[in-house]
Amino acid sequence: MSVTVYTTGPSCGRCTVTKSALTKKGVPFVEVDIRTNPAARQYVTEDLGYSEAPVCVVEDGTGEDHWSGFRPDHIARIATRTE
Template sequence: MVTVYTTGPDCIRCKMTKGVMTKKGLEFVEVDIRQNAAAREYVTEELGYSEAPVCVVEDGTGEDHWSGFRPDNISRLVTLTRSGE
């Protein structure tokens, strides 16, 4: 499971990230941090990011996350997903 923290529909990098994930068949949950104060605090205070999108891979480690449009990380997730099937 991947959570994509966005800043709403005007965020180009957010749109690109979600578009590539959708095209590659990755499932994700979107959370708009402009509408969710707890999520905004998590992204900025706990993870330390100041740019959207922020992608968090729910793998149990709490260590797999990144900020920005990262096609390399999206491709890595596709590989991990397919190897786990």
């Protein structure tokens, strides 16, 4: 399992706290800035339908585990899968 966090850069407060919470829980992730990556922006906005950053996508083979915004409940849930 891996996690991709789609952000809008360092000025995004919810992005910063999401990354911090993932790090604190020991969940590895890759950050993708959608401001500089048009393909990622299209994926997040058109394919997934989100309009608010961050967008977290759990790469677990299902394509179904993703959310938008700071969600400590989801972070805690996926942290148990990496222990």
